[in-house]
Amino acid sequence: MIKAVIFDMDGVLIDTEKHLVRCWCQAAREAGFPFTRENGLELRSLAAKYAGPLLQERFGKEFDYEKVRNRRKELMNQVLKEQGIEKKPGVDTLLDFLRAHGIKTAVATATDEERAARYLKEIGIYDKFDHIVCATMVPNGKPKPDIYLYACEKIKEKPCDCMGVEDSPNGIRAALDAGLKTVMVPDLTEPDETLKKELFAVAKSLDGLIPVIEQENKC
Template sequence: MLLTDENLLLERLEFMIRAVIFDMDGLMFDTERLTHVATAQAGRELGYPGIADFAREMIGRNEKECSGLYTRYLGGDFSYRGFSARRQEIIGALIRENGVPVKPGLFELLSFLKREGFLLAVATSTSRRHALPYLEQAGAARYFDRMVFGDMLEKSKPAPDIYLKAAAELEVPPADCTALEDSPLGIRSAHDAGMKTVMVPDLLEPDEALKKTVDFCVPSLFEVIELIRSERKESGT
């Protein structure tokens, strides 16, 4: 759902935002694809060659929920801890070789938002021990005022908890926040938290039901800059 009608776009941009909250995997970094590759390789090595078939269902969920789902699908003998450790080794090797894969427009957007005075937070389902190194290695961590990680909460996306916590950390009402997400679970989470939502699809496109929930859907982070510029122009701020 790419909004191309200028009048409709400007009409829907009539809201004031004070903070922008970013998902991480698939939104800032092209790590969902790395995870899919590593999931398939680790599964083959450990005797679960079909494990990648379930990978997309895990997008946006924290480790606790992923562990439960994989165990349900693969049986009680499946060791999520061992699988997760091997998968992370593979991802780590790929990143050491090629660097953190940054999505186009990320640093242009972050620089723009900081210049314009927005508060910024991360709200990722990934645990702190895995997410923070990505943010630091990519050079993105310094842009954010607060960071909320998946292991800081009991409930994962699509529950609104992580976005509510991010807003509370920033001391900004959820209604004054815009959330940037690549996954349907993340959009549902931010929407139910009472935030405006912008989807930048990665591996999953919005279905018909999600199109009725998401406020904007754009092809890259560059277009987010244009959305905010349009809002500023219209509101005169």
């Protein structure tokens, strides 16, 4: 039985991961590092406390994570100011379905509280969630399970009765290790064969999860 659905934000609810990866590449290259798209993909949903050491492992101790990250934020803010926030396909259809069927909803995002609220309000879905949980609220961000466990606590449901919706390996790992029924709605990458075996389901878009939920709740 699925009693709640907990969503990642970037790449799941809003179409921002493409900008994040591109801005990471630009910021790091401006600093003189041969940063590739693959390096950017590794950072999806990865908490800063893990991202910094990872990038220093890739590029050496001289990689100034905070400096590059701040520049990435500047670039990202500029892109979003020019282009706005785009919803991912099927967002409203799925959220309306969940509300109509009494299924709780939450967001579990690596983005800070201020920006998460601003982004979700901009696309008109902020009030459709019971709780917004950010990595700043827990000791360890993704890929650790803390944020999903805390989200389950806030909505007062057991992890095994919750579905976690993710688009990246780091987020998937967090949801799986928290004990949620974890589904992937691919954004920039598809799941590999190993990951597929661990997932509860894969859907092409968010509204594609409706039959998955209906089937599970018939059992």
